Amino acid sequence: MQAQAEGIRTVFSDPTNFNVKHPLYSPWTLWFDSPATKGRNLPQTPVSSFPQTPAPPTPGATAAQGWMEDIKRVISFDSVEEFWGLYNHIVPPSQLPQKANYYLFKEGIIPAWEDEANKNGGKWSIQLPKEKNRHNVDKMWLYTMLAAIGETFDPSPTSGESLEPSQHSLITGVIVSTRPQFYRLSIWTRLAPIGAGGEDDKLRERIETVGRHFKTSVLGYSESQKLAAPLSTEVEFLSHKDSEKKGKAAKKIIV
Amino acid sequence: GPLDISAAKRDNSAAPLSALATAKNIERLQDVEYPEGVRSPREDLNKDAKDGKFRYDRDFLMQFMQLCKEKPLNLPPLDILGIEPVDQASFNMTRGGSGRHRQASGT
Numbered sequence: 001m002q003a004q005a006e007g008i009r010t011v012f013s014d015p016t017n018f019n020v021k022h023p024l025y026s027p028w029t030l031w032f033d034s035p036a037t038k039g040r041n042l043p044q045t046p047v048s049s050f051p052q053t054p055a056p057p058t059p060g061a062t063a064a065q066g067w068m069e070d071i072k073r074v075i076s077f078d079s080v081e082e083f084w085g086l087y088n089h090i091v092p093p094s095q096l097p098q099k100a101n102y103y104l105f106k107e108g109i110i111p112a113w114e115d116e117a118n119k120n121g122g123k124w125s126i127q128l129p130k131e132k133n134r135h136n137v138d139k140m141w142l143y144t145m146l147a148a149i150g151e152t153f154d155p156s157p158t159s160g161e162s163l164e165p166s167q168h169s170l171i172t173g174v175i176v177s178t179r180p181q182f183y184r185l186s187i188w189t190r191l192a193p194i195g196a197g198g199e200d201d202k203l204r205e206r207i208e209t210v211g212r213h214f215k216t217s218v219l220g221y222s223e224s225q226k227l228a229a230p231l232s233t234e235v236e237f238l239s240h241k242d243s244e245k246k247g248k249a250a251k252k253i254i255v
Numbered sequence: 256g257p258l259d260i261s262a263a264k265r266d267n268s269a270a271p272l273s274a275l276a277t278a279k280n281i282e283r284l285q286d287v288e289y290p291e292g293v294r295s296p297r298e299d300l301n302k303d304a305k306d307g308k309f310r311y312d313r314d315f316l317m318q319f320m321q322l323c324k325e326k327p328l329n330l331p332p333l334d335i336l337g338i339e340p341v342d343q344a345s346f347n348m349t350r351g352g353s354g355r356h357r358q359a360s361g362t
Binding site: 010017025026033036072074077080089097100143147150157217 | 274275277278279280281286287288289290293300307308309310311312313315316317318319320322323324325326327329330331333336337338339340341342
């Protein structure tokens, strides 16, 4: 064991000749779309490069496929070192055109609510006025990505022993969106509380912990800070099923 | 004098690309000794870690930012994907560290 440990060179001890890298909890894929990417025919489109699901297509899945033609798969990575190589060569949110989105999702999960991993879930999100946050948004997005790939959003990603390993963590992906007046950051979760009851209460608590971590450690607000204002929202959670019910009173959770 | 082509060639085959391509995944975080001044990953995040599924805190992850600047080999040209900075000048200024490979691919 001693000999093995001595042979290990990280990027810190030898930046040009390291022989080990830091694997991530899960591999991740970065996706992008903007009005300019719509209808572009690329050699590598997500629909054709993505493994087809064996299940018969449902109306939802078909709709998702149409939308998926407009979203571009950028790259996948599975180590800390590769993440930073990408980060250092990609355009930060403050420099993106309007109506653009980055989606960083676990490999194998399509960034759409129709995906098996997302359909019973929901999202934490916050909307921030653009003018005031032009200088913050890049750091907020970086910290959001780091909490996602470092797997620190979910306090207990390994809970639920009966589930598949890939099911353990609540987080499926994170999104940053640029709009003419604001930015939006979102954290997507695999599950969402549906009502009341023992297991559901536990899940609700776990979801709320994710939201509080997002608000305080990632975005840098204090726990009790009120954020809602013209063009901005609180840090709020909504299940994808409730998001669909436009108009009806949705059960939001706010931290 | 004559152009020093050999230096340019050496630069193209710079070590970091092959280091990342051939580096193996760390199997046990306990085996890794970090140089003085480098923080280890927070231990409480990994006390039940198995199968190389590690969790990393932000302070640990931020330490890689200035070290890992190699452009990923499989990164498609960003303009083809529609990822184009609206303000090219300030983009280049704030991202100064990545110049070498950008230039290499452009000439």
